[in-house]
Amino acid sequence: MPPAHAVTWRNGFKSAFWIANVLELFERFAFYGSKAVLAVYLANTIGLGAQTAGSLAGLYSGLIFSLPIIAGTFVDRYGFRRTLMACFAMFSLGYFLIGLGGMSAGQGLVQALGKTGYITSVLVLTAIGGSLIKPCIVGTVAKTSHPDVKALGYSIYYTLVNFGGAVGPILALQVREGLGIEYVLVMSSLVSLLLLLGTFLFFKEPEVEPIGGNPRTLGQVFRDMLLVFGNFRFISFLVIFSGFWIMFWQIFYSFPFYVTDVLQFPRFELMETIDAWTIILVGVPMTALVKKWRPITAMTLGFALASFSWLIVAGSPTVMAAIVGIALFAFGEATQAPRFYEYVAGLAPKDQVGTFMGFAFLPVAIGSFVGGPLGGWLVQHYLRDTMNPAMMWYIVAAVGFVSTALMLLYNKFFAPREAS
Known part of the structure; x- marks a missing residue:
């Protein structure tokens, strides 16, 4: 006690x-x-x-x-x-x-x-x-x-x-x-x-302890944005990593149409929950598993699993294959997520880590900005204009595999040693 x-x-x-x-x-x-x-x-x-x-x-x-x-x-x-x-x-x-x-x-x-x-x-x-x-x-x-x-x-x-x-x-x-x-x-x-x-x-x-200085202004925010966006090494990694989130957002942008039009499963909302339920079940054990791994190792494996998951969806137009594919994607997400912020912190200038980490979630936004139009295009071209649903997921998987390769190249040639 x-x-x-x-x-x-x-x-x-x-x-x-x-x-x-x-x-x-x-x-x-x-x-x-x-x-x-x-x-x-x-x-x-x-x-x-x-x-x-x-x-x-x-x-x-x-x-x-x-x-x-x-x-x-x-x-x-x-x-x-x-x-x-x-x-x-x-x-x-x-x-x-x-x-x-x-x-x-x-x-x-x-x-x-x-x-x-x-x-x-x-x-x-x-x-x-x-x-x-x-x-x-x-x-x-x-x-x-x-x-x-x-x-x-x-x-x-x-x-x-x-x-x-x-x-x-x-x-x-x-x-x-x-x-x-x-x-x-x-x-x-x-x-x-x-x-x-x-x-x-x-x-x-909430009670806030008084701190020295003034609260951040919009001007300070925009100065920080110029500082971060001007750091090519940092921002280029965020762009590469957004490939994961381009894949993720397809669960909401193109997958529901595939579920209803191809799988003939009208309750598409249930299929969208597979990722979240899997994360709830495996998130803690996967965090413990990858705790001692090098960040680049965990992120690479997570990217690879997430990318491969769409090949499972493409390979068999069945509800079970879709469930297995999205569950595997969640395993990839749970593998890379715990080490992402640690890796990004190593990319930031040592005296500006706080400022740079405030922008670390940008891959989620970039992934949505790109993934939305991509998802709409995939549905229009491969479910409406023609009926070739497997090609949708081959393209999504290709986004993931290309991003994985770019991340490995980045880690080898551009990342500072303390990050990799």
Whole structure:
């Protein structure tokens, strides 16, 4: 039994930590529920077609994962509580307007702006709101966790994120089958509205110890961006690594169409959850397994597994092959993820590691910006114009294998010795 003064999960977190994580869990239900159906909804219900739907879905997620660079300045200036309330307010309005576009009540507004113009506008609005949540929740976890249990705090946070990714699409399936696909967005809007109310009633601004200097301004953020983007060695690795996320985003951008059109499995949301459930099951053991590996070894194996997974999907147009393929992709993700940030930290200049690590998540955004249009093109050319679904996955696998080769070449010729 630990001594009375020991810090454990029972006494190592302030109440705001648990409130923030409950808010995050339900926000992830809303986000991944809407994300699961977004590409299909835009293509079929709104009538944009697969190509445009993929591009807009990619733009949406790309903005959500890139704008937090700027959004952090609003947290510094206005605090966690007010920023979080703004996030949920914009999420609620944005989700509702996206869903409205698929209802008869919203057709006048859609026709006035045009389908593409209307959907682009409301997706950008929703993405701006969504970009605010990451710095709020992650910042709250950091501020409300005792140093002795801070690692556990982040583990709890990421576990809830993955759980939301696994359950959100299942909830979306129930709403889609019961009410209609547009009501998945309306339900996400309602959840966000309740989260806004919950934040107002229960979330208290975490106490922040005073620090020297002024909060970061937008000017400082843009100076940091110029500094990071001007470092060719650092930014080129992030671009290479985005190949993994180009593959990942196909689970949401092209895979659902393959599941419904080729596999004739209408409940495509269930197939989208395989990655998240596998990560939940194997994430901890895989982290322990690769803990002592060289970062480049873990990342290379993870890339190779993820790339090979699409060959399994291509090789047999069956539901079982698709399940095995996506599960193997998740194994690859769990293999490379624990060592990625360690490797990237070794690429940054020693006196600017903090600044550079603030941009380490850019591959996720780049992968979405590229993966969305690619996914739409794959569906249009290999499922609609012709019926050659295997070629879709051969191309996705090729993206992965080329990225793996480029990463190995980069590690050999460009990476500093401490990183490799």
